[in-house]
């Protein structure tokens with residue numbers, strides 16, 4: 001009986017874990033602006049709390065919300081403007097004033113909330129935005145007053161210190177692919193350099209004399225456009241991997257061996273992927289070519305659909321520069337089978353290699369009985385919520 005999907009995953013993980021340590025040892029530090037799409041080599045924690053102080057979320061006036069409790073258009077409450085705070089200003093301290101009206105401070109978005117130094121001075125807990133206030137002339141020239149005609153909520157428009165990140169909080173776990181939103185978070189806490197894992201290099205082949213190279217070829221009768229090469233290259237590049245498309249291998253075992261060997265000598269790849277030529281047909285020559293290169297076949301053919309003929313192997317070191325074996329995934333040629341194997345085997349291997357957390361599976365109910373017998377099925381499904389659980393409906397078979 002064919003190896004189960006779970007057994008295959010365990011073998012893939014074991015191989016990845018063997019290599020993960022070497023990757024960790026070769027970690028490098030990069031400036032933040034060069035770290036996009038790289039993978040964090042260690043956990044990133046915030047060195048500060050941010051915002052560092054309570055700040056205003058609006059342009060307006062810092063007031064005591066309690067003083068506005070009875071405000072209405074018929075009962076406007078008058079506030080004396082004691083000062084102005086802009087973002088980045090030193091702390092503004094409010095002193096007791098002899099004014100008959102309430103005190104407030106004009107405050108800009110991002111400005112630090114004023115503090116009261118004396119215990120009996122009123123605390124300005126919230127911000128009323130400009131649009132909800134009206135400037136009014138005061139009894140003395142040069143003095144500024146505003147009126148408020150609506151009660152303000154306690155702490156409205158006030159961002160608390162540490163609301164974004166608290167000191168020592170984890171911003172990103174080890175093994176995270178650095179995306180633009182991570183760069184914003186790291187920059188906001190003043191991190192300028194980030195330890196990253198070395199970029200993984202993947203060599204990619206398509207196979208089959210029927211294939212047309214993907215760039216600039218017009219359709220030719222009987223020939224097939226290479227769909228797998230561009231798809232796999234794009235998917236891997238999107239997850240931060242350096243992919244080199246090494247060409248289309250012809251249906252000839254000698255040629256395959258020769259091309260694989262010469263590229264293995266020249267290229268320093270962390271992984272080789274091929275698509276096609278792994279099933280049982282006359283021209284499915286990847287298994288023979290690998291065997292003749294002295295590869296160790298970890299598995300070939302597993303209990304999944306699509307993707308059943310997939311192969312995983314390690315090829316002995318050929319380049320004098322390297323001492324280790326090179327892992328090899330032989331994905332099936334059917335485009336959807338190759339995409340499923342990329343998603344559910346190769347990506348799992350790469351995640352494990354880069355110490356990334358595995359995906360958390362969701363448990364869902366099928367809207368109609370599953371026709372899977374012994375093989376795990378990857379099917380095109382639509383997912384929706386109903387009756388307290390996630391329900392999936394099969395949309396189409398892969399093929």
Ligand SMILES: Nc1nc2c(c(=O)[nH]1)N[C@H]1C(S)=C(S)[C@@H](COP(=O)(O)OP(=O)(O)OC[C@H]3O[C@@H](n4cnc5c(N)ncnc54)[C@H](O)[C@@H]3O)O[C@H]1N2
Nearest residue numbers: 206224226227228229276277278279284308332333334337
């Ligand atoms: N007697 C058996 N026949 C087949 C079996 C089997 O167990 N016994 N398995 C089937 C399954 S499952 C799959 S999946 C396919 C995969 O076979 P191969 O990996 O050997 O793929 P090829 O024969 O080379 O190609 C299959 C199909 O896909 C097209 N192809 C290949 N590469 C590309 C590409 N880069 N871009 C677009 N299309 C591609 C190719 O032209 C063929 O049409 O085998 C079944 N057979």
Ligand code: MOO
Nearest residue numbers: 306307308334337
């Ligand atoms: O792996 Mo295949 O034909 O089940 O797509």
